Amino acid sequence: xxxxxxxxxxxxxxxxxxxxxxxxxxxxxxxxxxxxxxxxxxxxxxxxxxxxxxxxxxxxxxxxxxxxxxxxxxxxxxxxxxxxxxxxxxxxxxxxxxxxxxxxxxxxxxxxxxxxxxxxxxxxxxxxxxxxxxxxxxxxxxxxxxxxxxxxxxxxxxxxxxxxxxxxxxxxxxxxxxxxxxxxxxxxxxxxxxxxxxxxxxxxxxxxxxxxxxxxxxxxxxxxxxxxxxxxxxxxxxxxxxxxxxxxxxxxxxxxxxxxxxxxxxxxxxxxxxxxxxxxxxxxxxxxxxxxxxxxxxxxxxxxxxxxxxxxxxxxxxxxxxxxxxxxxxxxxxxxxxxxxxxxxxxxxxxxxxxxxxxxxxxxxxx
Amino acid sequence: xxxxxxxxxxxxxxxxxxxxxxxxxxxxxxxxxxxxxxxxxxxxxxxxxxxxxxxxxxxxxxxxxxxxxxxxxxxxxxxxxxxxxxxxxxxxxxxxxxxxxxxxxxxxxxxxxxxxxxxxxxxxxxxxxxxxxxxxxxxxxxxxxxxxxxxxxxxxxxxxxxxxxxxxxxxxxxxxxxxxxxxxxxxxxxxxxxxxxxxxxxxxxxxxxxxxxxxxxxxxxxxxxxxxxxxxxxxxxxxxxxxxxxxxxxxxxxxxxxxxxxxxxxxxxxxxxxxxxxxxxxxxxxxxxxxxxxxxxxxxxxxxxxxxxxxxxxxxxxxxxxxxxxxxxxxxxxxxxxxxxxxxxxxxxxxxxxxxxxxxxxxxxxx
Numbered sequence: 122x123x124x125x126x127x128x129x130x131x132x133x134x135x136x137x138x139x140x141x142x143x144x145x146x147x148x149x150x151x152x153x154x155x156x157x158x159x160x161x162x163x164x165x166x167x168x169x170x171x172x173x174x175x176x177x178x179x180x181x182x183x184x185x186x187x188x189x190x191x192x193x194x195x196x197x198x199x200x201x202x203x204x205x206x207x208x209x210x211x212x213x214x215x216x217x218x219x220x221x222x223x224x225x226x227x228x229x230x231x232x233x234x235x236x237x238x239x240x241x242x243x244x245x246x247x248x249x250x251x252x253x254x255x256x257x258x259x260x261x262x263x264x265x266x267x268x269x270x271x272x273x274x275x276x277x278x279x280x281x282x283x284x285x286x287x288x289x290x291x292x293x294x295x296x297x298x299x300x301x302x303x304x305x306x307x308x309x310x311x312x313x314x315x316x317x318x319x320x321x322x323x324x325x326x327x328x329x330x331x332x333x334x335x336x337x338x339x340x341x342x343x344x345x346x347x348x349x350x351x352x353x354x355x356x357x358x359x360x361x362x363x364x365x366x367x368x369x370x371x372x373x374x375x376x377x378x379x380x381x382x383x384x385x386x387x388x389x390x391x392x393x394x395x396x397x398x399x400x401x402x403x404x405x406x407x408x409x410x411x412x413x414x415x416x417x418x419x420x421x422x423x424x425x426x427x428x429x430x431x432x433x434x435x436x437x438x439x440x441x442x443x444x445x446x447x448x449x450x451x452x453x454x455x456x457x458x459x460x461x462x463x464x465x466x467x468x469x470x471x472x473x474x475x476x477x478x479x480x481x482x483x484x485x486x487x488x
Numbered sequence: 489x490x491x492x493x494x495x496x497x498x499x500x501x502x503x504x505x506x507x508x509x510x511x512x513x514x515x516x517x518x519x520x521x522x523x524x525x526x527x528x529x530x531x532x533x534x535x536x537x538x539x540x541x542x543x544x545x546x547x548x549x550x551x552x553x554x555x556x557x558x559x560x561x562x563x564x565x566x567x568x569x570x571x572x573x574x575x576x577x578x579x580x581x582x583x584x585x586x587x588x589x590x591x592x593x594x595x596x597x598x599x600x601x602x603x604x605x606x607x608x609x610x611x612x613x614x615x616x617x618x619x620x621x622x623x624x625x626x627x628x629x630x631x632x633x634x635x636x637x638x639x640x641x642x643x644x645x646x647x648x649x650x651x652x653x654x655x656x657x658x659x660x661x662x663x664x665x666x667x668x669x670x671x672x673x674x675x676x677x678x679x680x681x682x683x684x685x686x687x688x689x690x691x692x693x694x695x696x697x698x699x700x701x702x703x704x705x706x707x708x709x710x711x712x713x714x715x716x717x718x719x720x721x722x723x724x725x726x727x728x729x730x731x732x733x734x735x736x737x738x739x740x741x742x743x744x745x746x747x748x749x750x751x752x753x754x755x756x757x758x759x760x761x762x763x764x765x766x767x768x769x770x771x772x773x774x775x776x777x778x779x780x781x782x783x784x785x786x787x788x789x790x791x792x793x794x795x796x797x798x799x800x801x802x803x804x805x806x807x808x809x810x811x812x813x814x815x816x817x818x819x820x821x822x823x824x825x826x827x828x829x830x831x832x833x834x835x836x837x838x839x840x841x842x843x844x845x846x847x848x849x850x851x852x853x854x855x
Contacts, residue, residue, distance in 0.1 A: 165664055283662040287839065288655065288802070294840025295650040297532055297815045355842035402844045431808040431815070435655075441798040448664040448798070472654065472839050473661025475722035477769045 148454060148481045151175040151215040151241070152192075153232060155183055155202055157314055158221035158246060160192040161447040166219070169451060170479030174213045178202040206232075210239035217454055220245035224320070225339065226257045230264065233275050237267040244457045246279035246450055248343035252286070252350035252466040253277070255359060256340060265464035274460040277346075278453045280446040282467040284423050284437055285347045285408075290354035290468065292427060292435050299429030302351070304344075304408040306423045309415040310391050311379045312443050318379040321391045321412045322368070330368045330389055341366050342394035344408040349398070354468040357400040365395045369413040377414055390414040404429075452476050455483035515821065515848045518542040518582040518608070519559075520599060522550055522569055524681055525588035525613060527559040528814040533586070536818060537846030541580045545569040573599075577606035584821055587612035591687070592706065593624045597631065600642050604634040611824050613646035613817055615710035619653070619717035619833040620644070622726060623707060632831035641827045644713075645820045647813040649834040651790050651804055652714045652775075657721035657835065659794060659802050666796030669718070671711075671775040673790045676782040677758045678746045679810050685746040688758045688779045689735070697735045697756055708733050709761035711775040716765070721835040724767040732762045736780040744781055757781040771796075819843050822850035 148171045152159045155178040163173055176188035176198070183191045189198035203209050210218075218236045220243055223229055229247045236243040253261040268275045285306065293299060310321045322330055334341065345362060352359055369391045371384045384390055391413025398406040423437040456470045476483065515538045519526045522545040530540055543555035543565070550558045556565035570576050577585075585603045587610055590596055596614045603610040620628040635642045652673065660666060677688045689697055701708065712729060719726055736758045738751045751757055758780025765773040790804040823837045843850065 168664070283658050287658055290841070291650050291654055291658065291839050293842040294819055295812055295816050296842070297535070297811075297818070299842075356844055357842075404844075431811045433807055433812070434805055436803045436805065438801055438803065440800055444664075444798045445662055445800065449662050451664070452661055472658050474657070475660040475663070475666075475724075477723055477771075 146481065147172045147479075148217065148458070148484070149174045149213065149215045150454070151177065151209065151213065151218045152188060153177045153206065153218050153220040153243075154222040155188060155191050156221065158447060159219060160194070161444065162219050162221065162451060163188070163192055163194060163198065165447060165451040166454075169476060170481060171454065173198050173200060174215050175200050175209045176202045177204070177206045177209060179204060206235050207239065210236070210241050215241055216458060217241065218243040219450065220247065221450075222247070224248045224317070224343065226250060226253055226260055227339075230260055233264055234267055237264065237271050237273055237275060240271050240273055242273045242275070242457050244276045244278055244450055244453055246446055247277070248279065248281070249340075249346060250277040251279060251281050251343070252346040252353065252468060254353070254466070255349035256345055261464055268464055269462045272462050274457050274462055274465055276453065276457045276460070276465045276470070278450050278467060280442050280449065281347050281350075282449045282453065283473050284440065284445070286350045286354065286467045287472060288435060289351050289425050292425060292433060293351070293355050296427055296433060297430040299404050299427050301428040302404065302406045302425065303428070304347075304423070304425045306408070306421075307411040307413070307419075308421055308442050309419070310412045311377055311414050313379070315379050317412075318377060322389045323377050323380055323391060323414065324382060324384050325389050326387070327368050327370065327389070330392065334366055340364065341392075342396055342410045344394060344396035344410045345398070348396060348406045348408055350466055350468045352398060352400060352406055353466075355404075357402050357404060357406075359398055360401045361399040363397045366392055368392045369411065375414055375416065384414065449473060451480075454480050459483075459485050513848065514539045514846075515584065515825070515851070516541045516580065516582045517821070518544065518576065518580065518585045519555060520544045520573065520585050520587045520610075521589040522555055522558050523588065525814060526586060527561070528811065529586050529588065529818060530555070530559055530561060530565065532814060532818040533821075536843060537848060538821065540565050540567060541582050542567050542576045543569045544571070544573045544576060546571060573602050574606065577603070577608050582608055583825060584608065585610040586817065587614065588817075589614070591615045591684070591710065593617065593620055593627055594706075597627055600631055601634055604631065604638050604640055604642060607638050607640055609640045609642070609824050611643045611645055611817055611820055613813055614644070615646065615648070616707075616713060617644040618646060618648050618710070619713040619720065619835060621720070621833070622716035623712055628831055635831055636829045639829050641824050641829055641832055643820065643824045643827070643832045643837070645817050645834060647809050647816065648714050648717075649816045649820065650840050651807065651812070653717045653721065653834045654839060655802060656718050656792050659792060659800060660718070660722050663794055663800060664797040666771050666794050668771065668795040669773045669792065670795070671714075671790070671792045673775070673788075674778040674780070674786075675788055675809050676786070677779045678744055678781050680746070682746050684779075685744060689756045690744050690747055690758060690781065691749060691751050692756050693754070694735050694737065694756070697759065701733055707731065708759075709763055709777045711761060711763035711777045712765070715763060715773045715775055717833055717835045719765060719767060719773055720833075722771075724769050724771060726765055727768050728766040730764045733759055735759045736778065742781055742783065751781065816840060818847075821847050826850075826852050
């Protein structure tokens with residue numbers, strides 16, 4: 122036997138892909154959501170030999186136009202944006218849906234259930250869907266059952282996949298024991314459009330923020346799915362969770378590009394959450410997540426500190442959160458197609474691998 | 489279905505462990521080498537419920553004494569250090585050998601071959617064994633064949649496993665494309681005993697160093713196996729390698745603890761290598777590795793920079809290289825026992841996982 126340095130990443134024998142044959146024919150994808158994220162995803166997919174065979178949008182000014190034109194690509198994609206996902210899936214029978222619409226389970230449930238019912242694999246960057254087993258166990262169980270019934274895989278991914286889940290799980294895998302894991306991450310709210318900026322309370326008063334905090338029914342951050350994914354990967358049982366919020370206040374006038382307004386001093390430029398998870402085995406997992414409008418010179422950064430035997434840290438300075446949400450989603454496409462039917466998370470999937478070849482070359486033959 | 493946050497990490501169905509049954513009975517390990525590293529490993533194994541059933545040493549002042557006493561543990565281990573590994577393996581029939589002797593293939597080949605012939609799995613922290621397929625393809629192939637013949641797994645691990653291989657491979661898995669990967673790592677030569685200090689040319693003159701460099705027949709650094717592992721994991725084909733050396737010179741008198749001497753100004757406190765790997769697919773992989781006696785305040789640090797789409801970095805500041813060599817070796821024990829027979833590397837094994845439970849609970853039932 123000689124070294125085969127060109128071999129594909131090792132794959133579990135149990136995988137039963139739905140795509141027809143290993144490396145035979147291209148992967149056919151549908152874009153669900155035709156906004157800023159899927160504009161990047163569409164370019165990356167095309168570069169990696171994936172055919173875009175459809176696009177689903179909602180707004181009347183997008184439906185009926187060429188998806189490439191709507192997304193601002195250099196060339197038309199030759200597919201119209203449609204509002205009716207059911208009809209689209211029945212007619213084009215894609216291998217996978219790239220879901221970049223909302224962050225929340227309440228909005229994503231039907232989108233993913235529709236994919237499953239039509240036999241379409243799906244990967245979503247909706248933050249609550251990254252690892253929804255802790256926060257939405259019943260709804261996730263329903264989606265998983267539906268996926269298994271129809272022989273497809275539904276998956277959460279996004280920026281979190283490597284930087285906030287698998288990198289951190291690997292770091293914990295390198296220590297003997299830990300007492301506390303503390304993560305810090307920040308993102309520029311202004312990079313993600315008006316909807317996210319409003320969700321992050323940009324331009325509201327501290328009094329508005331307190332009232333919103335008292336009345337809000339959904340978790341105020343996306344840290345809990347991340348910590349739950351890390352705990353799962355580390356074999357730890359969650360026994361309790363808490364979250365604290367603090368508003369981030371403008372000290373001088375600061376422009377919000379996404380809302381096309383200037384935030385005056387004393388108003389919110391975003392807020393910071395600190396989620397804490399306790400486990401039955403002892404270790405405490407904590408994550409501080411700050412989403413605010415950046416001042417000049419601020420950049421995205423991830424930092425994870427392990428207090429244990431031994432102490433250890435990992436830092437990703439100056440990280441391109443926006444673009445790496447999309448690059449990871451695209452590199453995950455073969456893993457999702459190859460995975461067993463069900464709802465899978467980054468804690469279940471194989472490690473992310475570099476993809477120098479067209480993505481269909483990473484698809485396994487049916488067992 | 490509900491979330492099972494306590495489940496074991498997912499395991500490929502193809503694994504065929506040699507250990508008798510999942511979680512049934514303890515794992516029985518033998519220490520090969522009774523120096524500083526296996527002193528730490530022995531403590532960690534005991535903490536994780538692994539029974540130490542033997543120890544192999546060479547030096548006459550160690551052979552015949554209790555291994556725990558030799559290793560400086562608080563309690564005797566109840567096993568004598570022996571010189572004859574063959575007889576030991578035949579009598580105690582261990583599940584795995586923990587090999588912490590030499591860094592080099594030339595010394596490790598027989599150690600690992602002996603394990604294989606006696607049906608004993610083995611994991612080594614010998615740096616050349618981390619991923620020897622590129623540097624020693626024939627010898628590695630022989631070891632792999634021998635391992636398969638006897639149904640055991642031989643594996644390389646160590647500090648490199650997460651920090652220099654899998655963390656880096658995951659980072660590359662998160663980008664769309666890269667042109668160049670540059671790693672920088674330093675270690676304190678004085679932490680690893682007199683043999684490593686002499687290998688790193690401590691206290692020699694620049695002229696000695698030049699002569700040694702001209703005459704040396706083995707690679708001057710352990711970076712090439714690391715870069716080859718990363719290239720393999722990224723699906724890249726190595727087309728060429730180069731290495732540059734520069735001596736690190738004392739600017740003032742500096743104490744070497746391991747050699748119990750003071751290095752005078754103008755003499756070597758170690759040296760730095762820069763290994764460069766070119767690939768058929770285009771990306772260049774480079775690693776600067778510096779082993780020298782640290783000045784006060786210097787700490788171990790890993791840093792990897794990806795130049796590509798997008799750029800991204802990972803930094804582990806102030807990392808405990810010595811201890812994490814041992815913690816990773818120990819956490820890998822179940823993966824090695826579970827793996828298919830052959831020679832496996834960190835690029836082949838599943839991601840490292842935190843091990844909150846006794847290690848035998850992570851062993852799979854035989855298929």
